[in-house]
Amino acid sequence: MLPAASQIFSSVFMFLLFQVGHRHLSILLWSSFRGRPNLSTQQITQNLPGQEADKQLISGELLVNRYLIQNVIGVGGMGSVYRARDMHFPSAVRLVAVKEMINHSRDALVRQTIVQNFEREANILVSLSHPAVPRIFDYFTHEDRSYLVMECVNGKDLEAILSESQGFFPEDQVIEWAIQLCDVLQYLHTHKPEPIIFRDMKPSNVMVNQYNQIILIDFGIAKAFKFGQKGTMIGTEGYSPPEQYRGEASPLVDIYALGATLHHLITRRDPRVEPPFTFAERPIRQINPAISIELEAVINTALQYNPTERFQTAEAMKEALMNVARKTGALTRISMGTSSIAAAPSTIKPLWTFECEDQVRGSVAYDGGYIYVGSYDNNLYTLQADNGKFIWKYPTDGGIVSKPIVYDGVVYFGSEDHRVHSVSVRSGKIISTYYTDGPVRSSPRIAEGHIFVGSDDGFLHAVNLLSNRRAWRVEASGPVRSTPFITNEQVFFGCESGEVFCVDFRGQVKWRFKAKRAVTSSPVVSQGAVFFTSLDAQIYAVDAKSGWVTWRFRMGKGSLSSPCRVDNLVIFGSADGIIYCLDAGNAKEIWRYQTDHQVSGSPLIYKDSVYCGSADGYMYCLEYRTGRLRWKFQTGAPITAAPVINSDVLYFGSNDHIVYAIPV
């Protein structure tokens, strides 16, 4: 990760700045100021070559006849940090850190103010005495530069520790640091005569020494110099509470920032790369389930937007942390159990079931009070929708894996016997058949007096409904098992070579798009965008007019599942067993739901739920906005097709040969 702009300084030797009392912030804290004539972005690394004023001290130089410069240990916008030997102790090697701050202001009055502020704040620092605060030995201003001489701290700051480690810190470790931080904040906040607000709590300002003791460091005193340079940095600090941006600095600012620091340590999610004040959008235990609910509660309390809802003192927060430490060891954890309670599988009773002689792999169709279902036993069945009563069946010479469609008293369906059959819904008698040169596994669609259907012969066929003759066919580059999607006089379909086609009603190819592997799923077109999944383990969004791909999203495995669109969402399944929900505009994952086997059936949206079957044998009902499970219903074998719904009844077949009707 790139170092934050505010962490340019070597993290080992840093400086303290404490905001004293409740006085109004004199120093601009945050991010980038734009568009205002009197403010400007500073150059963060100001050490331009040839700029005499910014020249570094060189090794061997004796500063104010006392500090023998050894080497540069950090460079920042305000100047450098050096390791030096204090020559007042000639017989002992006493090493100190010397931080230099260069006064860049050209205005004499401003320069003077900067120096005065520096000296006033340094005076306060000198008076502090706490094991978590480094000692200040000396400070002085020499020519255009001010210097702070301070204790060398051996150790690493928490930001470095975070970036060098992998995985989460143990909860006990974080609590130990947090308690120490509360201690030092309590010391500062109760400082007399005026409380001291640290005001810049963040991982990079917390050092951990070899004894696992924390030491607060800060370069904040340099901010006076930054102001003098009319500048600040881009990007927020990420750890500061909202009220700090109104210019309010109270001890509660530090409480929030400590909460933010702990949140970062626990979740490893850097708040500086997230929008400000969005910790609540990254729930701790969702990211790091090993954390106790009690510690999460403490951190959430510290992170309240409203200062009055936080711990009112560092001591109170420490007390809460101590309680967590006591509890987590001794008490059994309280289970979360906040998600809505899923109905037990046994409580869902089918309205009726109907058993075919072989698997039901395809989707059923509902029309006018009847259910039409094709089975791998070669038959198309017609059932009464309200009670599942058998009406008639029509035998073909091949398995039926596609979804039938009913139009004007005729049910149309493809079969592996290479034919598209048209059967009267009243009599169950054949009206006509249309031959292709391969098994028909694509589901027919009807528009403008034509049937559109793909075949394993590698063509998409357009068949005139009246004449039952082919109007045209379009050659694809592989078997067409994908069900065509028709909108705006255009037909969209995929094929097993991975190509997706857009053809017009004359059979002219408008565009083609090539996925890396087969596109068996049906495309869905919505608001000018085409969505389809592929066996190449991606879902694509393609512009409907130009065929240019807008985005793609990678799944764990390939997919046969046709996406469905609702609101701004696109929902689909994958062979990795997951039902995904993405933002259709930018492919951002909204939620995912893991089933126990491949999800090859397509989801169905009805009211506020999504229904989707899985090869684990379950039909799942999830809240489509959140992906939370409402209920699941077990069948005896994989469910490979999409359900249909009518009047609050869900109809679907399973590879256990059974057609189910479930009230929802």
Added chain:
Amino acid sequence: MFDFIKKLFGQKSEPAVADHPTAPEDEQEKSAALPVGEVFSDVEPSESEQILTAPLADAQDFVNPGGAVEPAQFISVVGQSVGKQRDHNEDTLFALSAILATDASSQPLGIYIIADGMGGHQHGELASGVAAKTVANHLINRLYAPFYSLDPEPPSDPLQEMMKDAISEAQRMVIKQVPGGGTTLTAVVLLGEQMTLAHVGDSRAYLIHPDNRFQLISHDHSLVQRLVELGQITDEEALTHPQRNVVYRAIGQMEPFEPDISTLPLPKGGYILLCSDGLWGVVPENKVLSIIRENSDLGEASRLLLKAANDNGGPDNISLVLVKCP
């Protein structure tokens, strides 16, 4: 496959995009009408009026009032003014309206970018110039060039990934070439039925629908926006908040970030407006809407928008791109 390429925009005999967009240091005099595809940056105001508009050179020839333009195309205008209170311009604009028209079909493409540099000294305009040029360059190479390829297959890389890469590249270049500088960047690519938006910072993209809905489609990465969302301040307070110019996300910041990228349907028969906060923070939305609705001449609309911002004090640089959708 395509018989010929017909460019309907800009100077007809010239390439629609300048190969070497004007460098920000370039102080040469700009004429009022600039060819589309130019990067406008650091434009000095003219003596008489601190307003610069750049209508499409010949677009009006194709506009027949009351009728649709044939073939369907994106007609755009850019406008820029230094404002009344700043001494120089730190915004950068880019506009490219292109079309691939054959006897059988026409395929319009539009790429529009607005970048609002931050900070004083030379950094603001450098950052916005570097960012806009880098993004334009990236999109031209990966999106615009294949558009005119004889091979009719569209590029295999998703548009959103191209735009994301373009932003990453701009981020890299700004950090490298303008350390300490920063810029907002709002870019749209109009193609087919959809538009794809890439956005960082607090410049804005609006849709003006034919039914007069004025829809903000970008999300300000600004401190005040977050404070408004949290209920800490009101919308009104946000407009006058002392930190209203603070953005938490900008090209040039040291921390890595994800730009906002999204695709949405084009507002058919409506407009797309990109603008810097010198416009949206100064001229009320209903005023912007009425100017656009009442002026079918885009150049005039642009001029009036700049004037409205300057009449309200012109506290900041004003930049805008206004696009009419077929």
